[in-house]
Amino acid sequence: LRAALLIQRWYRATMARIEMRRRYCLNIFQSIEYADEQAQLQVCIFSSPTPRSCIGAEMLKRHLQNGDLEMTDSSFSLAEFEKRIDVPDSYYGPRLKFPLTAADANALLDAFKKEELLHARYVLQLLHETRRVLKEMPNITYLSTSYSKEITVCGDLHGKLDDLLMIFYKNGLPSEKNPYVFNGDFVDRGDNSMEILIILFAFLLIYPNDMHLNRGNHEDYVMNDLPKIGSDFKKFILQVHGKIILYLLEDVFSWLPLATVVDSKVLILHGGISDTTDLDFLNLFERSKTYLLAMFLPALWAGCCGRHFTVCPHLLAHAVSQTLDILWSDPRNQRGCIPNKLRGGGCYFGPDITDKLFERYNLKMLIRSHECKQDGYEIVHGGKVITIFSASNYYEDGSNRGAYIKLNPDLSPRFIQYQVSRNTCRQNLxxxxxxxxxxxxxxxxxxxxxxxxxLMEAFINKDLTGSGKLAVSDWAEAMESVLQLELPWRTLRTQLVRLSADGRIEYTSCFYDLEIEKPVEEQVQPSLVETVCKYRKDLEMIFNFIDKDQSGLISLEEFHHTWRLFCAHMGVEMDDEAIVKLANTIDYNKDGNIDFSEFLGAFHVVHRLERKAN
Structure with missing residues (x-):
């Protein structure tokens, strides 16, 4: 008995340590992700009023030729696409016929499993038809389980095709007898965003009454940043008609419904709610007008009565506020509703806010997504709020499971979990x-x-004796004051720094074994290198607004303009001569253009030990 108790105690202690490590790892990933999202929103708000910036699909539309512009019009027929765009005999991918059938959807699934591409003509026809169908849908879709046994609700997929294929394998393909609700964030992060969109849109066209797509916060030009999102989009947009694909895709995003209600009892939306959420009002406005939220807000403020947009009486401003809340908000256990400062958009809503909305609309359950959860789902607010997240291994192989919900006619949720991985299955816990x-x-x-x-400045200010050491509390306070990630720094100290014999922290040790790799060490000022590394994402966003033709190449003039905008936004001062020298150095072939993605990739933090190993 004593041995059994010892084994039990050891097992529980080990599992508790593992669980603690799992939780702080997820906390680290989420804090960095949310901080990056907040920076994106701030850059967009700053950049939108500039003369050379414009909004989303309209920006793309300006750079289309007259012939291409015709193909973006709603009146352009599918037959005209066939006349205008030829599909060569050398193309061996799926050949779609409209209206689509289940056989076409299966052909797409088989092709994408083999990493084949869909020809631009079919992509354009698919997007054109999807926009037509979505425009006819209301802002909030109302469903009933009385016509089917169960409804499947899926959360964020974020470009992870393997997870979508796993869901279809376990749960079956969408059909009249197997309806689905996909709750936003189909794109970004993963490698197959475009393939996922094509599959979901195809099933939407085949089963418009049984396939339902809600908009997520990443179905937005500001957040998904299509022209540089990665190889998944580029392999499609680099086709001859890539710019038209981009324009239509952004237009389709703007028409995605905002929420779904099942049996008048279950509300399904991407983010959450606030103390001002009004479902009746959400059905009144044209949802495409609230697209590109972060860039739209400054223009709305300027054109309104001067009051903050959350209390502005003008309809459109209030619509943007309401949409921002349902796409960006997160639940919390504390009562009340406060701004979501970590993400930079939406709010944190407590159980009292949930109860208030449920009482007003006689609801029973809120299903939302928007947050990665270790088990693929989480239940809060006394079982009334459920988070569902369907992208497994979101941050790293083994970081989390994916899950989806089966809702039966009794509206009792059943959770199905999975984890798609080619590597972690061979590893122990x-x-x-x-x-x-x-x-x-x-x-x-x-x-x-x-x-x-x-950080060094913050450490030195607290190190009054100049010993190079700080008390744990002082070190943690300095870390949070600079990074603002809301992490458990005291718990993480053993992983990040060295402790002296007296238990204090040697604060310079958190920079050991790290350095910034740069392409031309002898010609670049260290301060400039650190600035590029620190603000890579901000520079990337500003460049994307300046890159008028979305080519990924930036002229030396545009490079300078990017830096001027960046310095104004961040309030930093840079030596113009150093920037000119840097630009000329990075222009390897001296053609007057810089591959901006390649430029940013050249400046990154490397781990010295890793580089030695490699």
Missing amino acids: QERINTVEGAALKALREKIYAHKTE
Whole structure:
């Protein structure tokens, strides 16, 4: 008996330590992700009023030729696409016939499993038809389980095709007898965003009454940033008609419904609610007008009565406020409703806010997505609010499971979990946790090193004796004041820094084994290198607004303009001569253009030990 108790105690202690490591790893990943999203929103709000910036699909539309412009019009017929765009005999991918059938959807699934591309003509026809169908839909879709046994609700997929295929394998394909609700964030992060969109849109056209798509916060030009989102979009938009594909895709996003209600009892939306959420009002306005939220808000403020948009009496401003809340908000256990400062949009809503909305509309359950959960789902607010997240291994292999919900006619949720991985299945639990922890700490160390100058200043201000050491509380306070990630710094200290014999922290040790790799070390000022590394994402966003033709190439003039905007936005001062020298150095072939993505990729934090190993 004593041995059994000892084994039990050891087992519980081990599992508790593993669970603690899992939780702080997820916390690290989420804090960095939300901080990056907040930076994106701030850059967009700053950049939108500039003369050379414009909004989303309209920006893309300006750079289309007259012939291409015709193909974006709603009146352009499918037959005209066939006349205008030829599909060569050498093309071996799926050949779609409209109206689509289940056989066409199966052909798309088979093709994407083989990593084949869909020809631009079929992509354009698919987007054209999807926009037509979505325009006829209301802002809030109302469903009933009385016509089917169960409804399947899926959360964020974020470009992870393997997860979508796993859901279809386990749960069956969408059909009249197997309806689905996909709750936003189909794109971004993963490698197959475009393939997922094509599959979901195809099933929407085949089963418009049984396939339902809600808009997520990433179905937005500001957040998904299509022209540089990665190889998944580029392999499609680099086709001859890529710019038209981009324009139509953004237009389709703007017409996605905002929410779904099942049996008048279950509300399904991407983010959450606020103390001002009004479902009746959400059905009144034209939802495409609230697209590109972050860029739209300054223009609305300027054109309104001067009051803050949350209390502005003008319809459109209030519509934007309401839409922002349902796409960006997160639940919390504390009562009340406060701004979501970590994300930079939406709010945190407590159980009292949930109760208030439920009482007003006689609801029973709120299903939302928007947040990665370790088990693929989470239940809060006394079982009334459910988070469902369908992208497994979202941050790293083994970081989380995916899940989806089956809603039966009694509206009792049943959760189905899964984890798609080619690697972690061969690892034991301890190895999987080590992999995830290593990736999380690596990302955090890079964030720390990118803020080295500010952190050292904060450390020195607290180190009154100049000993190079700080008390744990002082070190944690300095870390949070600079990074503002809301992380458990005291728990993480053993992973990030060295402790002296007296228990204090040697604060310079958090920068050991890290350095910024740069392409031309002898010609670039260290301060400029650190600035590029620190503000890579901000520079990337500003460049994307300046890159008029969405080519990914930036002229030396545009490069200088990017830097001027960046310095104005961040309030930093840069030596013009140093920037000119840097630009000329990066222009390897001296053609007057810079591959901006390649430029940013050249400046990154590297781990010295890793580089030695490689």
